[in-house]
Amino acid sequence: MQIRRSGVLRPNTTQLYRQRMGSESRFGTWASEIDFIPDPVAKQRALDEFATYLNPQKVRVMRAAGLDIIEAQRSGAWVWDLDGRRFLDCFTSAGSFNVGRRNPRVVAAAHAALDRLDHGNFLLCSEQKATLAARLAQITPGDLSCTMFGTGGGEANDFAIKLARGATRRAKIVSTINGYHGHTGFALSAAGRGAFRAPFEPLMPEFVQVPFGDTEAMRDAIDEHTAAVLLEPVQGEGGIVVAPPEYLADVRAACDRAGALLILDEIQSGLGRTGKWWASEHFGVVPDIMTIAKSLGGSVVPISATVFTEELREFMIPNPFIHLSTFGGSDLACAVALEVINVIEETGLVDHAAAMGRLLFDGLHSIARDHPDVIADVRGLGLMAGVEYVEDSLGPRMSYHLSQHGVLAIYSGNQPAVMRLMPSLVIEESEVDYLLHAMESALKDLKAGEGPSESSTRTRRRPVRPAPTAS
Ligand SMILES: Cc1ncc(COP(=O)(O)O)c(C=O)c1O
Numbered sequence: 001m002q003i004r005r006s007g008v009l010r011p012n013t014t015q016l017y018r019q020r021m022g023s024e025s026r027f028g029t030w031a032s033e034i035d036f037i038p039d040p041v042a043k044q045r046a047l048d049e050f051a052t053y054l055n056p057q058k059v060r061v062m063r064a065a066g067l068d069i070i071e072a073q074r075s076g077a078w079v080w081d082l083d084g085r086r087f088l089d090c091f092t093s094a095g096s097f098n099v100g101r102r103n104p105r106v107v108a109a110a111h112a113a114l115d116r117l118d119h120g121n122f123l124l125c126s127e128q129k130a131t132l133a134a135r136l137a138q139i140t141p142g143d144l145s146c147t148m149f150g151t152g153g154g155e156a157n158d159f160a161i162k163l164a165r166g167a168t169r170r171a172k173i174v175s176t177i178n179g180y181h182g183h184t185g186f187a188l189s190a191a192g193r194g195a196f197r198a199p200f201e202p203l204m205p206e207f208v209q210v211p212f213g214d215t216e217a218m219r220d221a222i223d224e225h226t227a228a229v230l231l232e233p234v235q236g237e238g239g240i241v242v243a244p245p246e247y248l249a250d251v252r253a254a255c256d257r258a259g260a261l262l263i264l265d266e267i268q269s270g271l272g273r274t275g276k277w278w279a280s281e282h283f284g285v286v287p288d289i290m291t292i293a294k295s296l297g298g299s300v301v302p303i304s305a306t307v308f309t310e311e312l313r314e315f316m317i318p319n320p321f322i323h324l325s326t327f328g329g330s331d332l333a334c335a336v337a338l339e340v341i342n343v344i345e346e347t348g349l350v351d352h353a354a355a356m357g358r359l360l361f362d363g364l365h366s367i368a369r370d371h372p373d374v375i376a377d378v379r380g381l382g383l384m385a386g387v388e389y390v391e392d393s394l395g396p397r398m399s400y401h402l403s404q405h406g407v408l409a410i411y412s413g414n415q416p417a418v419m420r421l422m423p424s425l426v427i428e429e430s431e432v433d434y435l436l437h438a439m440e441s442a443l444k445d446l447k448a449g450e451g452p453s454e455s456s457t458r459t460r461r462r463p464v465r466p467a468p469t470a471s
Contacts, residue, residue, distance in 0.1 A: 027347050027426035028104045030076035038084025043070045046082065064452055066400035069408065074101035074299070077424040077431055079408060087408040088435055090423045094236060095268040095384070098295035098353075099343050100426035106298035109339035113332045120331035122324065128334035135341055136307050139277060142286030146313045148306045149329020153267040153293035154182025156304035157230065159323050160263045160289045161186040163308060164228035166322070167315040168261060171205070172225045176212035178414045180237035181230060181265055190230050192238070193414045212241055215250045222251075226260040228289070233279035236268035236422075239415030240379055240386025248285040261288040261312070267304070268384070271295045272344050272425050275354030275382030282381060288312060298340040303333035344425075353425040356432055357382035360421065363436035371443050376417075385421040387439075392416040393454040400451045401442035407435055 047068060051059040062068045069087070073080035077100060079089045089101065099106060120126050133147040148163070150156045161173055175181065175190035182188065188197060189204035192212075197203055206225075210217035212235055222229060229251055235241040248264075255262045264287035269279035271292065276282060278290070289312065293304035316322055327333075344350060361378065364387060368375040377388040389395060395411025398419055402409045412418040423435070445451060 025426065025428060027349065028076060028100060030100070031073060034073060034080055034084060034086065036073055038082065040083045043082040046070045065396040066403035067410065076100040077427045087403065087406055088423065088431055090407055090409040090421045090435060092422050092424055094294065095273055095422045096294040097299045098271050098273060098425045099298055099340055099349065100424045101299050103298060103343060105343050106300060106336060106339050110300050110336050113335035117331045117335060119327055122326050126331055128331040129329050132334040132338050135338060136305055139341060140290055140307050141278060141281065143309050144290055144307045145310055146308050148323060150304040150306065150325050151302045151327050152182065152304050153291065154184030154187040155325065155328065156267065156291040156293050156306045157181040157187040157190065157265060158184050159306045160291050161190065161228065161230065162323060163289060163306065163312055163315065164261045164263060167312045168227045168259070170225055170227040172208060173206060173228055173230060174208050174210060174218065174221045174226055175230045177209050178212060178238035179232055179235055180414060212238065213244045213247055215247055218251050219254045222254045222258045222260055224258060226258055228261040228263050229255055230263040230265060232265045232269060233283065234269045234274060234381055234384055236420065237413040239388065239412045239418035240384060240420055242379060242381055243283060248280065248283040252285050263287060263289040263291065265291050267291055267293045272350040272353050273382060273384050273422070275350065275357050277350055279381060296337045296340060297333060298336050301333040301336045303329060303337050349425050353383045356427050359429060359432045360385055363432065367436065367439055374443060374446065383423060383425055383427070387419040387421065389417045389419070395419060397446060397452055397454070398442055401445045402438055404445065405438035405441045407438040
């Protein structure tokens with residue numbers, strides 16, 4: 001394939017101390033060189049302690065995929081391992097670093113907030129919560145205008161489901177197979193992968209799952225008992241599966257007919273990731289409830305938001321304490337999130353993500369054409385890209401090979417054959433170029449038989465899509 005060659009960012013794993021990159025951009029001034037002393041001994045100690053005090057199997061799995069990285073320096077689209085190696089971060093904690101890692105404006109806002117604030121008293125009204133909620137009402141579509149804050153995505157979805165059940169006085173929640181909504185109570189009950197759910201069954205009653213993208217199955221599942229449908233517009237963990245063109249509109253219509261609510265989980269796909277503020281905009285669909293987390297915290301604080309209509313808020317008017325979270329929407333986190341939104345808006349990051357996404361997809365499609373024996377599909381929106389390999393073990397094996405060429409990329413939790421490429425939205429053209437070159441080099445190494453074998457990285461066989469389940 002022909003990839004534009006910038007000549008600036010050739011991966012070079014031997015020159016650890018002289019790595020340079022364009023450090024100035026309108027998105028920030030990023031660290032251009034390593035600014036710590038690499039310490040492989042400290043790295044090994046951290047891995048050993050992690051294995052002893054957290055989980056040894058996690059260390060083994062990460063090592064097999066070349067991902068036994070201990071993050072040290074973090075800056076913009078890049079991360080440095082404690083041993084000194086630098087990686088273009090294409091995982092970004094599953095899309096949590098849209099404005100770049102330690103974006104200088106966001107870090108400055110965090111410092112300023114720390115000088116003045118703390119978590120705040122969750123029971124009192126708060127200036128920071130009020131300002132951020134007003135800002136969210138501006139940037140979310142349609143008549144979404146009220147917010148409940150939380151600390152993480154699972155909590156945001158839990159509240160979305162509570163609100164749907166409370167407001168409709170119905171119980172049934174329809175979600176999709178291979179969807180991912182977090183590992184908390186209601187969210188896990190709506191998640192679509194058996195392995196995450198099985199040890200905890202029985203989960204919550206009245207949760208039904210249907211295949212993603214199957215309008216008929218969805219229509220059949222939605223009835224007069226349905227409180228809400230919960231969906232990602234683009235399944236992330238499920239392997240970067242974009243909703244078919246008319247799907248969301250059809251689901252919206254089916255919900256309206258049955259008096260059910262539509263909850264869109266934009267936790268991975270929102271805040272500019274897909275080249276629009278919200279992935280649902282690609283489909284012209286406005287939900288009743290939207291959940292936001294991950295990148296809202298600007299890589300430095302935990303925060304999530306469940307945004308909903310004024311009509312739904314009626315349910316909470318008689319009891320404003322119906323859902324409480326001590327740290328949810330802390331004053332510190334709200335101050336930071338406000339700056340995250342300002343950065344996205346003022347730097348034109350959403351349009352930039354769309355432009356970089358076009359370059360990325362051009363390159364990936366070209367590589368896929370050259371390697372049909374390894375790559376089965378390339379899909380996604382904006383900077384939410386999925387590369388599906390022809391079989392599952394290639395996910396971890398390609399993670400390994402990409403890591404050897406300076407790219408941190410991780411396969412999907414629910415679809416190991418699919419590599420997720422979700423770099424920071426501040427990524428520049430030369431860095432897209434770097435990623436595409438690394439991809440080519442990794443494929444070359446894979447075909448030369450280097451790196452881990454198929455059996456050493458096999459996680460499981462390709463999943464057979466289960467029939468719709470109710471639990
Ligand atoms: C689409 C989606 N929803 C919800 C979650 C859960 O978020 P958290 O891990 O913050 O609970 C995730 C996390 O990856 C996600 O990708």
